[in-house]
Every structure is written in C-alpha cells, then in structure tokens.
Amino acid sequence: MVGNQVNGARIILVIEYDGTNYHGSQLQNNARTVQGEIEKALKMLTGETIRIKTASRTDSGVHARGQVVSFGTNAVLPLKSFIDGLNHYLPHDVAVKEAFETPEPFDVIRRAVSREYRYYILNDRTRSPIRQGFAWRVTGNLDIEAMNQACRALIGRHDFASFVSSAETARRKRTVRDVFEAEITQDGDMIIFRMVANAFLPHQVRNTVGSLVKVGQGKMTADEFRNMIDARTPGLAGPTAPAEGLCLIRVNYPGPFEGDAQ
C-alpha cells in the first residue's frame, strides 16, 4: 500500500497487453500477472515498491487495448519518462500507451462511467496462423441478423444474474448492470461483438458470447435469449467463450483526467 500513501505525484497509465501468457490482470502469488509486471517495472524505474489499482479486472488470457491503472509515487519524472521508462523495463507483451498526472486522488475504478469490451469470433473452417490467439474460431454458418436481434435485448438496465457462472457469484455481487451498447458487426470472416456497460460481472461478456453463438447457430431464438435474461438464474447463459477472443478496448471517464496527456 506504499504507493497510495505517498504525497508525491498521482499517475494514471493507459496500458495495452497481449494477455496470452498472463494469469489475468490482478496480482497473484507465483503467477505471472499484468499487475505484477507493471509493479516490477515501476520498482526498476522509481526504486519504490508501488501498488497499482486496475480499472477493469481481466481474466487469464484476456487482452487489453486500453486498460487503465493508477498509482502514487514520490519519483519526480516527466510523464513522458513514465511511458518510455516503463516500456523499457516491461516485457514485450505489455506496453504503456499514455500517461496522465492528476492533482487530486482519482479512483480509476469508481470514476469510470463505462467499459468497452470487444469479442472476436473468427468464422472460418480452418485455423488461422495470423489471427490465432486473438479470436475464437467458430465453424459453420452464423446468423448475424438473429445475433443482433438478441443483442438488442441486452441494452438497458437489467439484472444479469443469468450471465454469471455460479450462484455463489450471484450471491456475492449485485447483478444489475447498465448496458449502453451491444452489437455484432462483420468484417470478412471476423465477427466482432462490442459491448459497453457501466461495469461487468465476472465472465459476463464470455457467457454472453457463448449464448449469442447459440443464437447464430439456430440453437436458440432471440426470444429465448431475452427470456434467459429475464430468468435471472446463475449458470443459464453460456457456454463461456474462450478468453483469447476477448479484449478490453477502453475505460471511459466523464472528462479528461485533471492533467496533461503525453
């Protein structure tokens, strides 16, 4: 907790990572995590033991284009040096893309108004050496129109209890979420599911994708998808789509961080 007690600078970083070789975003003992790598790089750069806070927790194998983390430090460095210095120490599969300084404490979790995730489905009969690792390959025809019809049922304030994997999770968490956007687009053989919500339940996007693919395959109708939401029964949605297709695109805040971007 050293990092949160300093009187020095409060720094916010936008981070990109290939999650393939990570046990998720959050610190764990004896496992390689994004948080662990960033804290190690911060130690190298500043000499301080710094604990970072992460805006949107990602699971093992999930990627991020625009994860947001924050920390406090007594290091006196231009923002540009946080970017280039950390990128020097970070492994090739994690990078700092932007840095901001905030004059006041800024809670990157609570101040976030929404998170955007995308899930990539490669609709191809054979494996793809170029796209592997960043998409779930699903063979056979998918009815994009039906999938989009199901997506519309997601939009708005709903109790998403059906989209958590276990009753235990549903008991521990409030399961109501505000979904602002949910849509499927297609770019050649790549099908992209985009979902923006105030916050997400564990495995929510991946369980949503598992059910949407069922709709695309004609195994579930858009109406049955809507009924599944209304049922508010943990474990109903799914199967959980693989982690590798999921990417945290960005975390949205009401205004700019109170500082200058570099």
Place this chain on the structure above:
Amino acid sequence: MVGNQVNGARIILVIEYDGTNYHGSQLQNNARTVQGEIEKALKMLTGETIRIKTASRTDSGVHARGQVVSFGTNAVLPLKSFIDGLNHYLPHDVAVKEAFETPEPFDVIRRAVSREYRYYILNDRTRSPIRQGFAWRVTGNLDIEAMNQACRALIGRHDFASFVSSAETARRKRTVRDVFEAEITQDGDMIIFRMVANAFLPHQVRNTVGSLVKVGQGKMTADEFRNMIDARTPGLAGPTAPAEGLCLIRVNYPGPFEGDAQ
C-alpha cells in the same frame, strides 16, 4: 522432382502463414522455410517425397494470407483430407485454407495474372503488444494525402529498376512490371499500403514503402517520388521497410482452378 512426375492428382493449396519464424517461403538447407514445412507435412500425410511449387516467393519474416502452392501426388484422398490432414501435421504458424484439384497441369506461377500485397504501418508513438509482429511502427505525423499522390505514380506499366536494391538484380531480371492498384488507406493508427501488380521484383513492396514513408514525412515530394521511378537506377528507392509489415494477401488467376473447392 518426384511430385511433378506422378500420374495421379494435381493439387493446388491456398496457404496462410505467420512468417515470423521462417527464412522465407522457398526451400533452403539448414533453415526453417514454409516450403520445407509443407513438404514435411505432405510426406507425413502421403508417404511420398513431394516437391511443391510456390506462386509468389516471400522473404524471411514476410507473412501470407493467401499464398498458393501446387504439387502432384499419387495419394488418393478427398480434397478435404488434404486440408485437415496437412493442418494436423503442419506447425501452428502455417495452415492450409483451401484445396483444389486440377485435371490438367496448372502452373501456379505463370498462370497467375496478379499478386496482391499489403504493407501495414503502425503510426504510433509507443510499441503495441497486440499488433507487434505484423506491422512496421513509424512514429511522427505522416501525410496520407501526399503518400496517396505518390502512389498514383506507381500505377501502370513502368520500369521499376529504381526499386531493386542492387544493380546485379536489375541485370538478372526484366524490371518492367504492370501495377494495377496502389493506394494507402487508414484505419485508426494503422496505415495500410495495398499494391496489386502482375508480378513483383525482389524487395519491391518494401522499398516502395520505405520511399512512401519518406513522402509521408515530408522528406520527399510526390514529384520527386515520380522522378525516382523515371530514373530507373537500382538502389534509389528505400530504405527497405522491415519484413514484418508485409503480407501476401492473394494470388489471382483468370478463372477458377478446373476443380472443386473444399
């Protein structure tokens, strides 16, 4: 040459590969090549020693979405088994996407009417863990309009001697090529150069990209780019952009192969 002498089936495959860990498409002693891996997989699948022919030679580190190869075989197998069987034996970074059978000999090199390459430039100040390996990262502003103006000078029949790296290469080869399309498009921070020509000289796309980036950076005008083409002087274009940004998208034939796609 065993493969070309058989009286059995003549097979054409469309191949995708991540070229990062290959010393190019063409067979070499003591080096991992795409041809070497495909011939090894063919040996596993058919028991035969087969020599394949490759439609568009790619250099070390260059990728392909739609390379085309052909071979003859006495193996009696449905086309689907050439796809799935070879994909079983091939390493994860090479895959067969389609298979065709031709009743008559079909020269995949000479019958090709054009090749399409794309070169990916990531215009970003910091490295990208998600896109690395498939793009050349160039920092600083690039004038896309000026680059596109230069592209227009490429279209048509020209002597592209200025785009080969050495006088030796220019002596060995006819350097006139027909360029059907050349354009720059932008998708966020990714700049994509697309070029379609009847055939390409060694390093032609990468030397073209090196010069186009100079135009984008204001170090060369579109007129100077045009004069460089007209000069027909080996070594004038460049620098040679890195291999990792280049991808062979497809090889075009006048009609369908005389066989059924799988």
